[in-house]
Amino acid sequence: MSEQIYVGVDLGGTAIKVGICDAEGKLMHTYEGPTEVPLGPETVINNIEKYVRHIVEESPYDWEQVAGIGTGVAGFTNVKEGIVILAPNVGFKDVPIRSILEERLGKPIKIDNDANVAALGEAWSGAGAGIDHCVCYTLGTGVGGGIIIGGKIVQGFAGLAGELGHMSVIPDLEAIQCGCGQMGCLETVSSATGIIRMAQDAVDRGDRTSLSLVEKLTAKDVIDAAKAGDEVAARIVSRAAFYLGKSMAAIAVTLNPERFIIGGGVSKAGEFLFEQIRETFAKLAPEPVKQGVTIVSAELGNDAGMIGAAGLFLRS
Structure with missing residues (x-):
């Protein structure tokens, strides 16, 4: 055959x-x-x-x-x-x-x-190859997600499982309305759009930052400035990383995945972003569920x- x-x-x-x-x-x-x-x-x-x-x-x-x-x-x-x-x-x-x-x-x-x-x-032949339980984030214009348990996609009863960007993880006093209509979604701070919004807010407030010299801000501008030592940009990236780590801690006690895989344009920030995500996850996830869990970059790209x-x- x-x-x-x-x-x-x-x-x-x-x-x-x-x-x-x-x-x-x-x-x-x-x-x-x-x-x-x-x-x-x-x-x-x-x-x-x-x-x-x-x-x-x-x-x-x-x-x-x-x-x-x-x-x-x-x-x-x-x-x-x-x-x-x-x-x-x-x-x-x-x-x-x-x-x-x-x-x-x-x-x-x-x-x-x-x-x-x-x-x-990614679970089949990328960063999750050989792992049956993983959760994938895509950090782009929004925050997309996919959940793989037992090697299979988790759909939910209406096929809407894995909408990770719409986890409400931001405290009420800091929350803004998301495009989905709800308040405090992960997407409002950890997407490229969210990072740009926070940067523009800082510029509009008159914060001392090199970002004020950039005509049309992108998430890459913010990440590059943070890596170069700009304190305002660094706080923005740290905030995005913190809420990603916080969301992973919540998922860990719910689904107990072995690996979190992060892709999308924002993930190109590399270890500068990933180290901060891992630090938050380690602080917020209970000891038993974080044992053996890895947080890695996607491998397959487009x-x-x-x-x-x-x-x-x-x-x-």
Whole structure:
């Protein structure tokens, strides 16, 4: 019998990335094409079909070897029914993508949200390889998350488990309203957006900081300034790290994962950020649940979504 392969689709607002993986999670071929969101959902779905067929055709594999096609979408998904409930970045609302793609491609289709598939990718063949219990954070514009227990994605009854950015961890007197409508969410301080907001607030207050010389602040500007010894920037990064560590301590007593994996743009701050997260976690997590727990950087970068989407057939 010929080797089975799995295709993973990372559906983004700008580009659709498609990858072929083997049964061990090794990414063997990739292809990327424009999403073309302004042309409407039908065009986006047409592009998914086109790119999937293209990558298999240009690979050494036959179409008959494709055992399944997984798709990760940035938005709310009904995993059981295969419906994208709402994905503003790609213009989807109540789109039954699984049934549409199954009809067009003639292959089994699975879907999930982008944070879950990225977590699954890391757990399958990235920083969590060989570990059955891990929790993944993605620190970007927001704070995404994915929970892997027993090697499988934890979905929750409505498929909304793992919304780590919306853990309420900030005391009321310090809390601001999150984009989700609630107060004190982790995302308000530990995302790139949160870091920029805190930096801009400091500049507007007239705090003595080199950040006041930057025309358009980015999270990288803040992190670089902190590393260079800017006290205001250092306090901001420390605050972001503290609440990440605090959230991990809460997760540790709830799920007892062996490893926390952190990816996304903010994670590029490296050990400067990670050491502070580990310090807070060590202080706040009870002794028994922190034993043997590691906090590490993600390894797969932009490939995690493709690999995890392909892995929906073997690891979910």
